[in-house]
Amino acid sequence: MFKALVVRKDEETGKTSAAVEEISENDLPEAEVTVAVEYSTVNYKDGLCIGPGGGLVRKYPHIPGIDFAGTVETSSDPRYKPGDKVILTGWRVGEAHWGGYAQKARVRADWLVPLPEGLTTRQAMAVGTAGFTAMLAIMALEDHGLKPGHGPVLVTGAAGGVGSVATAILAKLGHEVAAVTGRPETEDYLRGLGASRIVPREELNEVTRKPLESETWAGCVDSVAGAMLGRVLKQMKYGTSVAAVGLAGGAAIEGALITPFILRGVNLLGIDSVMQPYDNRVRAWQRIARDLDLDKLEAMVQPATLEDLPRLGAEILKGQVRGRVVVDVN
Numbered sequence: 001m002f003k004a005l006v007v008r009k010d011e012e013t014g015k016t017s018a019a020v021e022e023i024s025e026n027d028l029p030e031a032e033v034t035v036a037v038e039y040s041t042v043n044y045k046d047g048l049c050i051g052p053g054g055g056l057v058r059k060y061p062h063i064p065g066i067d068f069a070g071t072v073e074t075s076s077d078p079r080y081k082p083g084d085k086v087i088l089t090g091w092r093v094g095e096a097h098w099g100g101y102a103q104k105a106r107v108r109a110d111w112l113v114p115l116p117e118g119l120t121t122r123q124a125m126a127v128g129t130a131g132f133t134a135m136l137a138i139m140a141l142e143d144h145g146l147k148p149g150h151g152p153v154l155v156t157g158a159a160g161g162v163g164s165v166a167t168a169i170l171a172k173l174g175h176e177v178a179a180v181t182g183r184p185e186t187e188d189y190l191r192g193l194g195a196s197r198i199v200p201r202e203e204l205n206e207v208t209r210k211p212l213e214s215e216t217w218a219g220c221v222d223s224v225a226g227a228m229l230g231r232v233l234k235q236m237k238y239g240t241s242v243a244a245v246g247l248a249g250g251a252a253i254e255g256a257l258i259t260p261f262i263l264r265g266v267n268l269l270g271i272d273s274v275m276q277p278y279d280n281r282v283r284a285w286q287r288i289a290r291d292l293d294l295d296k297l298e299a300m301v302q303p304a305t306l307e308d309l310p311r312l313g314a315e316i317l318k319g320q321v322r323g324r325v326v327v328d329v330n
């Protein structure tokens with residue numbers, strides 16, 4: 001028997017409720033690799049899946065947790081053996097499949113990546129899906145020409161998970177980082193991560209009718225979308241790129257016009273972490289181990305246990321979580 005956060009649905013009322021329960025290994029789904037989970041995290045999607053599911057969860061009872069790191073216990077796949085340290089992010093684990101909010105998880109070998117040298121399982125989950133996605137976004141900007149010295153790189157939703165890790169990595173790589181936040185009280189935190197400029201959210205979240213604004217940003221990691229992305233596109237320097245990661249501010253790109261694309265050659269790069277191919281996952285984790293200052297990572301961490309998850313799930317949906325939550329499932 002082991003502990004797990006189980007979400008159950010009352011068929012009569014349609015309401016869901018989440019609580020820590022003891023479950024048996026026989027309850028786990030069929031798959032090649034059983035992992036003794038050490039750490040998981042809290043992402044926006046986790047908030048949805050701990051709550052009513054947001055259309056992501058297919059079947060109840062459900063174990064959420066879209067990412068985890070731990071040690072292989074048993075494996076019928078030759079790529080993994082007992083004792084190997086592994087990370088899982090994406091592949092709809094924690095949504096369509098049981099996830100990491102348990103002391104054990106059983107998953108497909110294809111979904112795992114080996115823990116990179118230089119990171120512990122706890123550090124890997126301090127990075128988590130949010131930080132992994134921030135790295136994918138930075139790699140995409142680099143692949144499209146971004147180099148230190150080109151000018152300020154804007155990070156929106158900077159005090160959130162994706163934004164915090166993006167800020168720390170970009171600063172370590174030698175970029176000037178401008179951090180957009182709606183929480184002025186996070187200024188010291190963001191400067192500590194390496195932001196050299198704080199941009200209040202109100203400066204960017206109003207829709208304008210202007211076709212273009214002055215060329216300001218050499219790159220952008222955007223986890224907000226909405227009106228902010230519409231504005232930011234008009235402020236990009238000639239030939240630069242925005243990596244679109246999330247929709248914390250809305251699913252539409254409000255006020256967006258074609259002008260930045262056709263008059264300034266601006267690129268909008270879509271970033272998906274869920275179905276990312278294996279080789280690029282390994283590349284991103286190796287870059288994280290090399291390019292993220294681990295002291296700064298530690299400054300982002302808020303420790304938690306399985307029992308804290310119902311509260312934290314509700315908080316992340318309201319944009320109230322700062323940095324990265326690391327859930328010690330044991």
Ligand code: NDP
Pocket residue numbers: 043044045129130133156157158159160161162163180181182183186201205223224228244245246247248249250271272273274316319320321323
């Ligand atoms: P967090 O909740 O940790 O961070 C989001 C941040 O966005 C908040 O902290 C806040 O930053 C800002 N924000 C929230 N609401 C608004 C608003 N209405 N207007 C403007 N800014 C707002 O989430 P994550 O960092 O984990 O994820 C960010 C987004 O990226 C989510 O939409 C998530 O679903 C998505 N995502 C996408 C992935 C992919 O594969 N593409 C993978 C991981 C996440 P501040 O307080 O500093 O203003």
